[in-house]
Amino acid sequence: MKIEPLSYYSKRSQNVPTSFVREILKVASDPEIISFAGGLPNPAYFPLIELQKCVQQVFEKQGTKTLQYAATEGFLPLREFIAERYKGLYGLEVSPSQILLTNGSQQGLDLVGKLFIDPGDRVLMERPTYLGALQCFSMFQPVFEEITLEEEGVDPVELSKILVQTQPKLFYCIPNFQNPTGLQYSHKRRQEIAKVLSATSSILVEDDPYGAISFSEELIPPIYKYLPQQTILLGSFSKTVSPGLRVGWILASEEIIRRLAVMKQASDLHSANLSQHLLFQFLKTYNFDNHVAKIRAAYKAQRDVMIESIAAFFPPDVSYTKPKGGMFTWVSLPEKIQARALLERALKEKIIFVPGDSFYVTQPDLQTLRLNFSNVDRERTRQAMKKLGKLILNY
Amino acid sequence: MKIEPLSYYSKRSQNVPTSFVREILKVASDPEIISFAGGLPNPAYFPLIELQKCVQQVFEKQGTKTLQYAATEGFLPLREFIAERYKGLYGLEVSPSQILLTNGSQQGLDLVGKLFIDPGDRVLMERPTYLGALQCFSMFQPVFEEITLEEEGVDPVELSKILVQTQPKLFYCIPNFQNPTGLQYSHKRRQEIAKVLSATSSILVEDDPYGAISFSEELIPPIYKYLPQQTILLGSFSKTVSPGLRVGWILASEEIIRRLAVMKQASDLHSANLSQHLLFQFLKTYNFDNHVAKIRAAYKAQRDVMIESIAAFFPPDVSYTKPKGGMFTWVSLPEKIQARALLERALKEKIIFVPGDSFYVTQPDLQTLRLNFSNVDRERTRQAMKKLGKLILNY
Numbered sequence: 001m002k003i004e005p006l007s008y009y010s011k012r013s014q015n016v017p018t019s020f021v022r023e024i025l026k027v028a029s030d031p032e033i034i035s036f037a038g039g040l041p042n043p044a045y046f047p048l049i050e051l052q053k054c055v056q057q058v059f060e061k062q063g064t065k066t067l068q069y070a071a072t073e074g075f076l077p078l079r080e081f082i083a084e085r086y087k088g089l090y091g092l093e094v095s096p097s098q099i100l101l102t103n104g105s106q107q108g109l110d111l112v113g114k115l116f117i118d119p120g121d122r123v124l125m126e127r128p129t130y131l132g133a134l135q136c137f138s139m140f141q142p143v144f145e146e147i148t149l150e151e152e153g154v155d156p157v158e159l160s161k162i163l164v165q166t167q168p169k170l171f172y173c174i175p176n177f178q179n180p181t182g183l184q185y186s187h188k189r190r191q192e193i194a195k196v197l198s199a200t201s202s203i204l205v206e207d208d209p210y211g212a213i214s215f216s217e218e219l220i221p222p223i224y225k226y227l228p229q230q231t232i233l234l235g236s237f238s239k240t241v242s243p244g245l246r247v248g249w250i251l252a253s254e255e256i257i258r259r260l261a262v263m264k265q266a267s268d269l270h271s272a273n274l275s276q277h278l279l280f281q282f283l284k285t286y287n288f289d290n291h292v293a294k295i296r297a298a299y300k301a302q303r304d305v306m307i308e309s310i311a312a313f314f315p316p317d318v319s320y321t322k323p324k325g326g327m328f329t330w331v332s333l334p335e336k337i338q339a340r341a342l343l344e345r346a347l348k349e350k351i352i353f354v355p356g357d358s359f360y361v362t363q364p365d366l367q368t369l370r371l372n373f374s375n376v377d378r379e380r381t382r383q384a385m386k387k388l389g390k391l392i393l394n395y
Numbered sequence: 396m397k398i399e400p401l402s403y404y405s406k407r408s409q410n411v412p413t414s415f416v417r418e419i420l421k422v423a424s425d426p427e428i429i430s431f432a433g434g435l436p437n438p439a440y441f442p443l444i445e446l447q448k449c450v451q452q453v454f455e456k457q458g459t460k461t462l463q464y465a466a467t468e469g470f471l472p473l474r475e476f477i478a479e480r481y482k483g484l485y486g487l488e489v490s491p492s493q494i495l496l497t498n499g500s501q502q503g504l505d506l507v508g509k510l511f512i513d514p515g516d517r518v519l520m521e522r523p524t525y526l527g528a529l530q531c532f533s534m535f536q537p538v539f540e541e542i543t544l545e546e547e548g549v550d551p552v553e554l555s556k557i558l559v560q561t562q563p564k565l566f567y568c569i570p571n572f573q574n575p576t577g578l579q580y581s582h583k584r585r586q587e588i589a590k591v592l593s594a595t596s597s598i599l600v601e602d603d604p605y606g607a608i609s610f611s612e613e614l615i616p617p618i619y620k621y622l623p624q625q626t627i628l629l630g631s632f633s634k635t636v637s638p639g640l641r642v643g644w645i646l647a648s649e650e651i652i653r654r655l656a657v658m659k660q661a662s663d664l665h666s667a668n669l670s671q672h673l674l675f676q677f678l679k680t681y682n683f684d685n686h687v688a689k690i691r692a693a694y695k696a697q698r699d700v701m702i703e704s705i706a707a708f709f710p711p712d713v714s715y716t717k718p719k720g721g722m723f724t725w726v727s728l729p730e731k732i733q734a735r736a737l738l739e740r741a742l743k744e745k746i747i748f749v750p751g752d753s754f755y756v757t758q759p760d761l762q763t764l765r766l767n768f769s770n771v772d773r774e775r776t777r778q779a780m781k782k783l784g785k786l787i788l789n790y
Contacts, residue, residue, distance in 0.1 A: 008564070008596070010513045010535075013654060016661055043459035051462070052454040059447040064438035067446070067637035103498060103663040110662045114534060118405045119514075135661040139509060140405075169403070201403070242462035244668035259408060266411055266530040267505045268498040272667040273639035 015138045019131060019358070034384045036353045036371040039179065039327060041239050042302075045295045047282065051242070054281040058274065061281075066273045072265040073257075074101025074249075075276040081283055082235065082249055090221040092228075100257050100264065103271050105209055105236040105248035107264075109136040112170070112205055112232055114263040115256070117142045122168035124202070126154060128330075128359035128368070130179045133172055133207065142169075144361040149178065153185030156192035163200045170203050175223060176211040177326025180359045180370040184324050187220045194226030202230075209236040209248075210326035212292050215300040229253055237279055239327070240292050245275040299327065305378040306371065306385060313389030327374040330356070332367055337395050339369040345391050351384050410533045414526060414753070429779045431748045431766040434574060434722060436634050437697075440690045442677065446637070449676040453669065456676075461668045467660040468652075469496025469644075470671040476678055477630070477644055485616040487623075495652050495659065498666050500604055500643035502659075503629040504531040507565070507600055509658040510651070512537045517563035519597070521549060523725075523754035523763070525574045528567055528602065537564075539756040544573065548580030551587035558595045565598050570618060571606040572721025575754045575765040579719050582615045589621030597625075604631040604643075605721035607687050610695040624648055632674055634722070635687050640670040694722065700773040701766065701780060708784030722769040725751070727762055732790050734764040740786050746779050 058066060073079065079096040086092040102108045109132070117123060117140035125134070127146040134144070145166045147154045153175060163171070175185035185193070197204055206223050224231040236248035250260060264270070303323060310320055310331070317334045333339060339355035346352060356368025373381065453461060468474065474491040481487040497503045504527070512518060512535035520529070522541040529539070540561045542549045548570060558566070570580035580588070592599055601618050619626040631643035645655060659665070698718060705715055705726070712729045728734060734750035741747060751763025768776065 013510045043463050046459045046462040055450050064441045067441040067639040068438050069638045107663040115408045116405055243464045244462040246667040268502040272641040272670045275667045
């Protein structure tokens with residue numbers, strides 16, 4: 001065989017940034033390591049017993065339907081449930097034909113990339129942004145543009161300028177408890193951003209895996225509400241029920257969903273039925289809001305400990321976000337300390353986190369790092385933050 | 396919003412051929428229609444009771460592991476099972492690190508496309524070929540080349556000529572009971588084809604969803620055996636256990652699997668755990684060969700009825716394949732009858748099939764059609780073939 005290894009693979013595949021997170025997570029299999037690196041939900045709040053009961057009901061009710069080929073769009077009753085929920089929460093008129101079920105919302109990104117991005121197309125990303133979106137979109141060879149993420153979301157004036165200058169096909173953002181920063185767009189900013197976008201032909205890709213995990217009672221509607229024809233909203237059950245089931249969804253116009261379904265059919269025909277049926281049975285049998293309330297309370301308590309420990313043990317020239325939901329806080333170290341170097345020292349103390357540089361398209365801020373607070377209990381979080389604070393102080 | 400609808404979508408997405416099969420299947424939801432159109436396994440042979448038992452064991456043994464994020468490559472014990480099976484059946488030395496689990500083998504095609512096909516690259520297809528592969532690869536904008544599929548496989552001399560002339564990156568074929576023709580490559584042809592390919596830098600994509608559903612005891616090894624470094628072999632549990640679980644796999648060199656796993660991670664992180672765990676539990680608890688033997692016997696009986704009915708009721712100027720396995724037979728009508736026109740008349744008799752034109756890259760043979768024999772019982776098959784024969788006779 002005469003393959004010249006690198007040149008033989010597609011240009012696209014050589015374009016995908018590697019995941020430092022993934023490399024760290026391999027290290028994290030040592031059970032003594034306390035990991036703030038992953039983005040894992042806390043398995044203590046998975047509804048294991050409930051799902052175990054539901055799975056029998058699925059087999060009894062659905063029978064061989066669970067095992068046969070099924071519609072690309074996904075299990076209709078589950079799509080109806082999702083559509084109804086948008087109505088109940090935000091008063092949105094959503095038809096099930098506007099919902100496409102996906103293998104987690106990561107597949108939503110892949111399908112959106114397939115449908116919209118030609119090589120050289122511009123895609124605007126928040127700065128910093130979700131690494132998985134960078135990896136996924138990279139496969140479609142866009143030119144990435146960046147816009148700084150501020151405390152209340154991206155700045156509408158800055159956004160308008162960049163949209164006019166670069167004419168991106170897509171603007172990708174995570175308005176609720178962003179990965180990696182934990183920041184949430186204010187209601188006002190959302191409306192302003194919708195207005196700015198409506199004057200352009202850029203499509204908003206609003207990724208919302210964390211929205212349900214809010215620590216306050218304030219319910220801010222998705223930007224989709226103010227820009228329904230031009231928004232693709234991605235949702236997921238990964239943070240509320242279980243990521244292992246791999247059930248996410250896309251909400252968009254019927255026209256876009258119809259086209260995304262063609263992309264999905266070509267990609268994997270349809271998602272696993274058992275996951276979809278099981279999830280629907282769970283949602284029908286139990287009270288979803290009560291279930292999510294437990295997770296919200298638990299993660300809020302874990303966030304409190306993390307933020308209080310950082311305040312108590314980190315030197316005052318360290319800044320950090322105080323997330324109102326989700327799973328992450330974002331830390332900025334003093335200029336003399338690079339996060340990768342700190343990680344090396346932390347590893348010796350059996351503590352890991354993700355250095356922030358992976359989350360930038362260009363010119364990474366090397367002083368940043370991401371801490372996950374959903375997956376370590378309170379006491380160990382406190383102890384680890386104390387150790388981490390000492391490492392920073394004595395750097 | 397100023398979107399000009401068509402130009403706004405990616406070129407790739409406008410490139411995907413539509414599925415006439417899918418359109419027909421929508422019609423087929425009328426319960427009175429006898430459908431030979433789909434490619435559905437017969438649900439009567441799904442191991443429903445067994446899987447229902449196994450799913451409880453999965454929850455008891457795996458607990459929250461089933462619900463958490465998991466490795467992109469898939470559940471290791473299942474990958475080990477697949478590797479062992481290649482050893483047991485064909486004496487192949489396969490490591491689990493050469494196996495990547497996918498959402499059905501359709502996703503295998505997507506990942507292969509992602510890793511290898513740049514726009515304008517050549518991809519060689521059998522003539523006719525699987526529509527789903529055409530749809531999937533189309534998204535990566537290759538130039539398709541064709542090679543005629545003969546009774547015993549493609550002709551090695553012809554293959555060599557085309558490989559030299561067009562230098563395709565990939566040669567895609569389905570050597571066992573091909574979709575749509577039902578044909579199987581002979582052992583001799585496989586060895587010749589491997590030899591021809593070994594002198595080139597083209598990669599063989601050997602798609603094998605039907606291999607286990609053989610109606611004879613003759614066990615022909617995959618072409619992979621004779622060309623392991625240059626072959627990507629796709630497998631699936633869709634036709635043997637259940638398509639709704641969406642579990643397929645890719646076997647290739649460790650180097651290629653490592654790169655395909657990066658593509659999969661960017662595409663959907665990983666496949667649904669519950670499907671993988673459940674399948675493994677089934678394979679561990681029950682005898683897979685005995686299970687598959689039941690399906691083979693049942694489909695063989697259904698094929699026999701179809702072939703005998705065609706012989707009895709179709710005029711002698713109709714030719715057709717006599718598949719030694721799988722789910723399809725391929726019919727060539729007399730020149731005056733086009734399959735689409737025949738379908739219109741058949742629909743009035745509440746019988747449907749797939750006209751063959753969908754399965755060609757260029758210059759479709761309009762007199763061909765595909766009949767599925769796995770999903771209709773023997774008596775109804777016989778009656779329907781009688782009606783279809785009459786329609787052809789009286790055309």
